[in-house]
Amino acid sequence: MSGAIGAMRADAAKLLSEGAVKLVLGYCVRGNERYPCFISEAAQAEALDFDQSCRQNLAAYLRKPEVRGRAPLAVVSSPAVCRSLLVLSSESQIRENEVRALAIGPKGYGGILGLGALGAWLKADYPDLVPEQALLDRVAELSAKTAQERAKFWMKEFEKCTRCYACRAACPGCYCERCIVEKNMPQWISSAAAGHGNYAWEVIRAFHQAGRCTGCGACEAACPQGLPLMLLNARLSQDAFEEFGSRPGYELEAKPLIGSWSAEDDGSFIR
């Protein structure tokens, strides 16, 4: 991995010194923690690091005007981040030449990749990114319960939510300029961190990810209250795959599951 990190740092320095990008988004190590880090000069490239503990999805920063305003950008991109970049591309949120990936993963460093090259890198080295078995087991366990039991489980979990929206902030897919919870003229859903407002927020957040979530886990990692958000995300991803063959984040110009339709779509359920 050290060779891969060296090559990644060298490419970051090269892009900055050539002026090909103005800002590199990467990770640094501080104590035992991994944090996002932003460098704008080649000499700072040594600060960049990477390992499997880098859980933040850096693609989330692409919605931030202060970051976006400094494009062209390079993003140190794990396979999970690459998938998010492809989702953002397929949803017309980022364009080729605006963002380049410094692709890096357990199998090594993939080089400086434009958005158009990400799919090939993923399909060659990481063709079957699926959730960990432990998560799938928990999804299966929960799915086997009755609707009443599941509702009880989730109401207990949702009660913990303080509505800090750390999950939303951490998610690259949550790029709405005005989220549903910010619709306040009038208030669309209760902003009180309790009961039906929490239920509405959590369920709407999860539904908006159906067919879009790439399973990176950044939302769950960011939740200060330890809500098992990936149980919801993974189940919805399973449904999206089984019902529609949706596997977001592998194709540059994939049609978004929720954001597209065709006259041939199955309409038999409409009665």
Add this chain to the structure above:
Amino acid sequence: MKLLDRSKSTDFAAALAAAGYRVAAPVSDGGLVRIKEWAPGAEIAASEMPLNSMKDFLFPRTEVIGRWTLEGDGFASQDVRPDAPKTAVLFAKPCDAAALAVLDAVFNWDCKDCFYNAKRDAAAVAVLACGSADEHCFCTSVGGSPGEAHGADLLFRPADGGLRMIVEPLTAKGKALADAAGSALSEGQAQADPIARPAERFDPGKASAWLASNFESPLWKELSLPCLGCGACAYACPACHCFDIQDEGSRSESVRCRNWDSCGFGLFTLHAGGHNPRADQSARWRQRMMHKFSYFPQRFGRLACTGCGRCARLCQAGMDIARACARISPRENA
């Protein structure tokens, strides 16, 4: 001296509950430690830093402060009283108790907030001095100490290598706690353990002085770049106290809620007409720093940060208020 065997922590909680207290304590909860209402069977994690602060029991995340009904043409305001049961907060952190002075000041500023004050008056706070600190603790940088009990009614000092605690009632409320504990406490002698000594990382006076003249510093853009604009830091903070007022309800009944809010959110300052005076995250994060280390000290003569480190401990983006303070006000010998 009065002693509490650590193994009798739950007996203490049970005795207080039997004496009519609602007991709040750090409790292991699915792998995390939260200050929550203690119930028989719950395991108390006395020394752990809980992920929430004790402000939850004085200034809850949501609270009904008004209620109205409409029947036909009859509009009636219903009487809403504070929900303020007699409460014992056990094994609070010194930094949480120190934050009570911040909340007391702001909720008794231009008006006396009856909802906060009723809960505050009904709460007895028992602090456990810290025998250890982690890399995010910085109470000593903001005038606090892991061994002090400012704002508390009773102090537990760890003793005999953590096996016991020396119990020191500090106020009448604290004495009432000790009296209610009954046989959970014993008389005897114990050797107090050394307290933690987190490094002093910055000079708060210098930080305040720098902030007072650097509203327009380019450093804000750089320092705030990783911030993704959630409210996790504010909601975990023992001193943050901003709230929103929301009316909710149906045609026949409505309630007015006071909900936590955070300066980290864009919506916090968004005007009805669409203008936002804090247009980007650097302006919002600057506000967080300014409020804690400049505006609040100007108004109330104390910092609005007690160095608990929760904000940095849980921030996935790595935002760290102590690092930022150290950047703008390094200690001479650092």
